Amino acid sequence: MPITVFIADDQAMVRQGFGALLSAQPDISVLGDAADGVAAVAGIRRTRPDVVLMDVRMPEMDGLAAARIVLADAGGDGPKVLMLTTFDIDDYVYEALRIGASGFMLKDAPAEELIRAVRVVAAGDALLAPSITRRLIAEVTGRRRTPSTTSGPSVALRSLTGREREVLECLAEGKSNAEIAADLFVAEQTVKTHVSNLLAKLSLRDRAQAVVFAFENGVR
Numbered sequence: 001m002p003i004t005v006f007i008a009d010d011q012a013m014v015r016q017g018f019g020a021l022l023s024a025q026p027d028i029s030v031l032g033d034a035a036d037g038v039a040a041v042a043g044i045r046r047t048r049p050d051v052v053l054m055d056v057r058m059p060e061m062d063g064l065a066a067a068r069i070v071l072a073d074a075g076g077d078g079p080k081v082l083m084l085t086t087f088d089i090d091d092y093v094y095e096a097l098r099i100g101a102s103g104f105m106l107k108d109a110p111a112e113e114l115i116r117a118v119r120v121v122a123a124g125d126a127l128l129a130p131s132i133t134r135r136l137i138a139e140v141t142g143r144r145r146t147p148s149t150t151s152g153p154s155v156a157l158r159s160l161t162g163r164e165r166e167v168l169e170c171l172a173e174g175k176s177n178a179e180i181a182a183d184l185f186v187a188e189q190t191v192k193t194h195v196s197n198l199l200a201k202l203s204l205r206d207r208a209q210a211v212v213f214a215f216e217n218g219v220r
Helices: 012-023 037-047 063-074 087-099 111-123 130-144 162-172 177-184 188-202 207-216
Strands: 003-008 028-034 051-055 080-085 103-106
Touching (some): 003 012, 012 111, 051 063, 063 080, 087 103, 087 207, 162 177, 162 207
């Protein structure tokens, strides 16, 4: 079955360009698009895609508000939301990750990066664009840290085993499962098990939220 995608962006050229690029892939099908947040929510509810490309800044309703509704609608079984952003709106990206967006990417990223991002997010296997993720989240959470989040490990963090803590540290560095496996000298399937266990213990939706949790709790 192809990966189904919905595109929400107020720029027609972005919607058309991304749509044409993704539709040309044999394993991806674009179900529709929208130029504002209200239309995006309605379209996503109607088409039920696997992945949503959501621009942060849109009329009627911004992408953050639209993403919050879409993610709340479906609980943990809904579409994966990939935020489209630029460097001047870091705070919005951070909030999107906190409410459950699976990742984000720059709108001017190379075509192959967009295609890979859709596949990665659909699989739920890895946080995309690790180098950008590290820089943006580190900058935002660095500004937001308070004594309550840095004075000591949280109760949830103390529930992790030593190995799970190591895996969380690797996630905070934007590493993929394969890279973590190589660093820790374990099988990739073992890493997947550790990731699943730590997400459950920390009550987190996915790897993106794990990265935010790690930075907020000083896990680096």
